[in-house]
Amino acid sequence: MRQRIEDYGIVGDLRTVALVGRDGSVEWLCLPDIDDPACFAALLGDERHGFWRIAPAQGGPCTRRRYRGETLVLESEWDTPEGHVRIIDLMPPRGRTPDLVRIVEGVSGRVAMRSEMVPRFDYGHVRPWLTDRGDTLLGSHLHGTVGAVAGPDALSLSTPVPQEVSVEDGAVHSRFEVSAGDRVAFVLTHHRSHEPEPEPVDPERALAATVDHWEDWVGRTRYRGEWPDAVRRSLVTLKSLTYAPTGGIAAAATTSLPETIGGVRNWDYRYCWLRDASFTLLALLGTGHTDEAKAWREWLLRAVAGDPTQLRIMYGLDGRRRLPESTLDWLPGYEGSAPVRIGNGAASQLQLDVWGETLVALHLARSDELAEDVDTWNLQKSLLDFLEGHWDDDDNGLWEVRGPRRPFVHSRVMAWAGVSAMVRGVERFGLDGPVDRWRALRDEIRTDVLTRGYDAERNTFTQFYGSEGLDASLLLLPRVGFLPWDDHRVVGTVDAVQRELSHDGLLLRYHTHADDRVDGLPGDEGTFLVCSFWLVDALHGIGRDAEARALFDRLLSLRNDLGLLAEEYDVRTGRQLGNVPQAFSHVGLVNSARILSGIRGPGTDTAGMHEHPGQ
Template sequence: MRIEDYALIGDMQSAALVARDGSIDWLCLPRFDSPSCFAALLGSERNGHWWLGPNGPGERPMATRRRYRDETLVLESEWDTEGGTVRVIDFMPPRHPHPDVVRIVEGVRGTVEMATTIRVRFDYGRIVPWVRRSDGHLQAIGGPDSVWLHAPVPLKGGDYAHRATFTVSEGERLPFVFTWHPSHEPMPVEIDPELQLVETESMWREWVSRCTYDGPWRDAVIRSLITLKALTYAPTGGIVAAPTTSLPEDLGGVRNWDYRYCWLRDATMTLDALIGSGYLEEARDWRRWLLRAIAGRAQDLQIMYGVAGERRLPEMELEWLPGYEDSRPVRIGNGAVDQLQLDVYGEVMNSLYLSRSYGLEPDTRAWAIQRELLEYLEHHWDAPDEGLWEVRGPRRHFVHSKVMCWVALDRAIGQVERFGRTGPVERWRVLRDRIHAEVCDKGYDPERNTFTQSYGSRELDAALLLIPVVGFLPPEDPRVIGTIEAIQRELTVEGFVLRYPLAEDNAVDGLPGGEGAFLACSFWMAEALAMIGRREEATRLFERLLALRNDLGLLAEEYDPHTGRLVGNFPQAFSHVPLIHTARALAKAAESPALTGTHPGLTREAPSGE
């Protein structure tokens, strides 16, 4: 399957990818970052999968059509066959208390012969479990993991898999339920799949009903919001960047990373999108997660954590998995956890400031921790770092990092001025102005009229598009317009924006191979164009980007314009967040032609009455 052939289902603690042919090829339980029990996505079916679809000779048929039920994460896939039409309804209900995957086969027209094959493989496809039957159900056990499959048809074992064929006629509904639990515990209580379907749909529709966005492209915005909500970890409030690991940025290449963790940057940007759409509860939950995760010394702040705030995320390679389309290595953990990325201080301060602007109640401990972070930043803002893109080459003075240091101080000053917090605001103002002056001096190339990726460099960086978005300079500033136009000339491929130039020697990140156009960067370009008054051009780019979504409205991290395929981990929060921001920016630009900041991180974007 291509990456875009997958659908997402989840219960806000984990998620599964369902292929267009009806196979669940990726599922980690009980958490996003747990070892998988289905890993065919990164190997073969022998690494674990669960296929369910029409039976017949030759290759499995692709679903004739599929969709999410309106404003939910309940997936419907339909096949038209010679004998009739069949529908499979896939979803993961809220936990009771263990994770469940429910697949309901529904006869729509005529009679269709169906088949299913299930191979459970724990520990990322490595452990073949011991399987037994109990009261007509299957239990698979391997080390700490146990799953039960409750099936309405008999399953026959063979070749380390279980299979069944059966028929379904119009009006019939046959539910399959897959339940995980710790192997030392007794069999979980069976859920009622039909009742859980009703409750799951109701839960999602109630959540969507709270959305305050009612502008153009509402369907795209709602689907992106649902996707972001699905990437939250409900027990703690953490937010993962994506539910997958090692989907390649370059097919067949080595740029394969584990994104099943909580990056402070990605999480804060996700919150910006949620808060700006009316979801303050998620901000409250995330702030509590943040305070627990970063508690301790400010100098120990990490760029990412586990979903419960874990700090140790050692990176390792799974040599028994061949990788998606032979893209090796398959990695779990993420070595970038030890990097210095100064921009995260600005992202955290901006998000906490935004939460207060939209009405989140004050928290004394939150402000105390922000003061600690600022004190550390005051003494380290001028250090080189690995930057937004987590380069694995030498540290540099990245311009975007310095801009976000400015943002951290600017939002702290805003906390004092707007919300009555106490702090050395005069000292912060002096340092904020010093950083601003330095960036404009050392990070700007007057010959080309553009900001550069790092001090003394001539390279460009798509992150520079955020300079007007965060309020560092107004959009009408000639340096902002010059930077946007330079990135259009030098960093675009077929109209889509790269993160930065990848030279033959890969001097920027020290890794071989290439990558696709980074979708977030392309959305940033559309938003920046809207901010400088080029709304029609921005709208055309935005609609081209919307056309890259798969049939269910989902986006991966990147798009390869040469192969016409989505690449990178999927679905990716970092792609869906700027989709929401850009839709809002274009809607605002349509209301007023005046050049103005549009990002919810700016104080001018706070709700009326603040």
Template sequence: MSLRIEDYALLGDTHTAALVGCDGSIDWLCLPRFDSAACFAAILGGPDNGRWLLAPAGERRAVARRYRGDSLVLETDHANADGRVRVTDFMPVREDRPVLTRIVEGLRGRVAMRSRLCLRFDYGHIAPWIRGDGRRRYAYAGPDTVVVDAGVDCRTGAGTCSADFTVGEGERVAFRIAWCGPREQPPGAFGAHQAEAAATATERWWQRWVEGCTYRGVYRQAVVRSLLTLKALSYAPSGGIVAAPTTSLPEQLGGVRNWDYRYCWLRDATFTLMALLDAGYEQEAVAWREWLLRALAGDPRQMQIMYGVEGERRLTESTLDHLEGYADSRPVRIGNAASGQVQLDVYGEVMDALHQARSHGVPPQQDAWDIQRALMDHLESHWRDPDNGIWEMRGPFRDFTHSKIMAWVAADRAVKAVDHLRLDGPAESWKRLRQEIFDDVCENGYDTRRGTFTQAYGSKTLDASLLLIPSVGFLAATDERMTGTVASIEKELCQDGFVQRYTTTEGTEAVDGLPAGEGAFLPCTFWLADNYIMQGRTDEGRTLFERLMALRNDLGLLSEEYDTSNGRLIGNFPQAFSHVPLVITAQNFQEGGGPAHHRSNARPPFRGRGKTDAAGQESGGGRRT
């Protein structure tokens, strides 16, 4: 039976990541990169699809687990009738190769332990040859070699390496696996002393990084853990940030909405950059900009919505039929066909991300502005095109309201770059474009009878992405059109107080081509809290924010969605798109405002009957509203 998603902990080395269950089993690990084939895939199948169990033999219980301070060094305490042990798991921040280390320490009594290492390359499909003797083994399969070091004698079977041993109070036994390329030299000698030194160095590395955090609010502990998670999801060589380290953890238990999130979405860029910049991490913003410039190299008009960690464009989607899926949720997918979709909102998100970086003092770069000019040239003639929308609908193109609003954001940030930052560009032309898009959205994306913006032009469906309207500065949160939209979303999209992305019942199948059904979408619920804060409903915002905080697992981690019926986290885990708004919303409670206030234009509310223009003017009477 599968562990719950919230029963897992994250390990990472800023190149890849592993998931460790509270039972002592590492059930997910891709080597050597986030998007490489998994060598532990038990979370999507079973133990025979690859895992590493290290725990007391026989009946046991995990009595506590924690990260060491502000780090990704994990400690799990296990107890049974014979005593108590601690297992410390970590991945040293990458230098030359991926390494995963585990240390068993006796705390009380004398406990019988077992290690069951089952390596299965290619997502649980290929059992490697295992060679060697003594306390070092080599597991081979094609281009992959994993060196296995153990502090006790091991025995090997068909692609497995096992050990049974006992540990007494004060004793330590260390294990390590290290990936090597086919012609690389194996790592050097290993023992308990080297493992302890590596654990201390890893803890210090993460703590030094946390020292750069400038957030000092009441939610600092939660913010720091989310920032650590975002850093762990970054790919250090390029600066790209993956959406999650996993694939195919379902949006509905037993459902088919199972996607590969081990890639870099441009959409997440603005949110991630704002969270990091407002927390004091300028270096990460510079690294991401370098990744973006490489990813968009060539013709920026061919911009995709997502790329590989090094900017790869071909993310061909396929299914792994030999895996039964988490909680029997099939199919298991690798690759992501959404990479070929048309989503106009990414133009606004890229323009906004680069604008916010400059506004926070990141040194400007001419190449970045040249790309932005090219993006604006393309957008001017294509902003009216229908697209797949923010939620990557796998169906016919539509005129999604959020996509048009983000086209407005692109024009708005282009104007500000010229007017405020003195960059060179046709500001008057962009101002006219900004106004044209604004009028079009207010005319076609707003349902005057119901008093709410809608998912798409001519649609009656609501969409939680509309909660971003005030955060991006399109309208003030107190504008009556926005308060009406919030009220409609509260009424129609909230389930037990949490927000769903859009209506997933009647008619939805025809839109995205898949059966309806998913959990409450956690980022959207954070966006609702942001609206409460910007509307002056601070107590309601805090109550909702703290309800969301309570959904984190015992280590402070969140997935993408929450199953209100079963009270479980669902979706890929941990999810950057959930941790980013946690950081932003916490910052928004600060005196003087946070990222949502910085991005908005502080436009006064609409009170008249005429249209409000893109600079806050009412076209009917010509006065300020």
């Protein structure tokens, strides 16, 4: 039976992430990087598409699992009639090549174990050629090595226990037993097939180095608020999605996990979205991770450099702009949720809010005194020049609606926020620019939104001009300072969004339109977790703190046993939905915890960019 999305834990090396199920099976791993093709893709199909399971021979899910302290070292334990066994999974900090280390530790009794690896390159499409490479001295033990090669990719699996290569089914099998005190290691290494095969890492040294790495990183966290364990685990999760060479942060580790089981809204999230920039910067700056915030800002600057008319809503982890979308028809999809997609066609959409998000993010980075070069302000002015001429264009909106373009309220408000950030750049930092013209533009946008985006009869802002529908992004209007929290229009909007978009207390993004179709189908989706965190912030902002805390506690309860959140949650089935782990969900958790804890400064408020005009 297919494992639930919340049944997966993760390990990673800051360039890629492996998903490990409760049954000890690695069912998703892209190599060498997170947006490269998967060599284990059973997550989106079945065992024919690649997996690697190590577990007691009797099978079944683990009895319990946890991360070792505040690291990304995963420990899964089985209590069996014969004894107690533990599997330690990790990916050590990347050297020349990526390594996945799995250590089987006997705790008590004597337990029969089984390892079965079925590598399949190119997302389960290509069966590699398997060969026995002989023995290698690794540490103080001889390890037998099996190689797998196809096209540009090569894997080597090293272990001291005998390995049986089955050419017929393209699998590598090992059967062995562990008693109390035994430790049996497996090391899987990837390299390009035209390069010399690297020596596998020493598993015990790799374990020690990985623990030290994460303990050192978490030790730099500065957070003194409530829910510290949840916040630090979310920060570790965000760090795991960081692409170390560039500082980019992937939205999630997976592609095509569905927004509803059996549905067609299955997207590739292994890329960097500009819409996440300011929220992520706030979460990192507000918890002391200035190096990561700086790296993320530098990635942002490189990605958006160039002609502002060519700004994309998302980029590759290395900053590339072309992310062509295609389908993998040989994969049936998670629980039959097809098609499976790689790339993302939404990259070419017009989403005007990203110009505002980028300007706000760069302003916030300047406010927190991250070192910058002289060209940053010139880049901001170039972005604003485009926004000045296009802020009132119809666009696809924050949620990448694949229907017709519309005058989305959130897009207009973020354009306003971007202009406001530029005005503050002049007022606060003495930077150069036509500030009087920018102030007039700021006021023009604000007047337009208040006049055309607000429904006075219902006392709420609407999703787009002329619409009766609502959108959870409306909760962000006071967050960026468009109106104060105690304004009756803000309170009315919070009430309306909570009333009309709530599903058993959690929020949908919006109600899908008849013309908001994917592959000809309107499609359903679960409640969107970051929207519910925004509701936490909004309820706190309008003075309903007890209600905000109750909702936050409920959201914490939706995490899996390892503290991980996907993109969405299905209240009908009690299951997580969408790609996992979702950076936006964890950013929302961190920022909401800081807001509820009464922590001022980065991560809790962007409204200080300007003053509220009394209108």
